[in-house]
Amino acid sequence: MPRITTIALDADDTLWQNEQFFRLTEQRFADLLRDHTDAPDLNDRLITATARNLQFYGFGAKSFTLSMLETALEITEHRVPGTVIAEILAAGRELLDYPLETLPYVDAALEHLQHKYRLILITKGDLLDQERKLAASGLAEYFAAVEVVSDKTEPVYRRIFERHTEGAEHTIMAGNSLKSDILPALAAGAFAAYVPHDLTWSYEHAEEPQGRSRYVRIAHLGELQSAIDRFESQS
Numbered sequence: 001m002p003r004i005t006t007i008a009l010d011a012d013d014t015l016w017q018n019e020q021f022f023r024l025t026e027q028r029f030a031d032l033l034r035d036h037t038d039a040p041d042l043n044d045r046l047i048t049a050t051a052r053n054l055q056f057y058g059f060g061a062k063s064f065t066l067s068m069l070e071t072a073l074e075i076t077e078h079r080v081p082g083t084v085i086a087e088i089l090a091a092g093r094e095l096l097d098y099p100l101e102t103l104p105y106v107d108a109a110l111e112h113l114q115h116k117y118r119l120i121l122i123t124k125g126d127l128l129d130q131e132r133k134l135a136a137s138g139l140a141e142y143f144a145a146v147e148v149v150s151d152k153t154e155p156v157y158r159r160i161f162e163r164h165t166e167g168a169e170h171t172i173m174a175g176n177s178l179k180s181d182i183l184p185a186l187a188a189g190a191f192a193a194y195v196p197h198d199l200t201w202s203y204e205h206a207e208e209p210q211g212r213s214r215y216v217r218i219a220h221l222g223e224l225q226s227a228i229d230r231f232e233s234q235s
Helices: 018-035 041-058 059-076 081-094 108-112 126-138 154-164 178-187 221-233
Strands: 006-009 118-124 143-148 171-175 191-194 213-219
Touching: 006 154, 006 221, 018 041, 018 059, 041 059, 059 081, 081 171, 108 221, 118 154, 118 221, 126 143, 143 154, 154 178, 171 178, 178 191, 191 221, 213 221
Parallel strands: 006 118, 006 171, 118 143, 171 191, 191 213
Antiparallel strands: none
């Protein structure tokens, strides 16, 4: 196995909490509409709208807010009161202002890894929001490069690896999404470390790869160094 020289890391729910705030906002959305609809599938309708709108608005809080507004209008046949619309907009703004909380082991892991590897951040979502979160996290100094992309696909990873690394075969991608962080990075030729999070949006679910020599599942980022060591010890 070639020596790994670069570690690429996802941000949301890999370095810091994110999905939990979307879940809270989703519940607030349901509470706001409780007196205006008896639809039993309100949350499902919202999730469907959010996934459908990714091609137009991308990922992140602003996209989610527009999807909440769209769902509220559709499910009430445009009879939702203006006061509720205003509350939904306020909920969307609060999504952009929740206190940032790094996940366990992250700070210590990055402090250790920065001395042995080039660290790059690869995250998708709204540029301003991701820049805000990175600044608030206090982790920006660890990264030699930051890439905020509209989506994570094999071609996107290939371009980033060509730009910032010695090659995909010398790079490991670590993140909590099998669909976005693991499978396309493996397809691009990199190593991949899956770091599950208790809350992961259903859109990001995928089958876990089995029997792949460049893939590993770890409990937290504190185990990433050991995983790299195991990869490099393979003949």
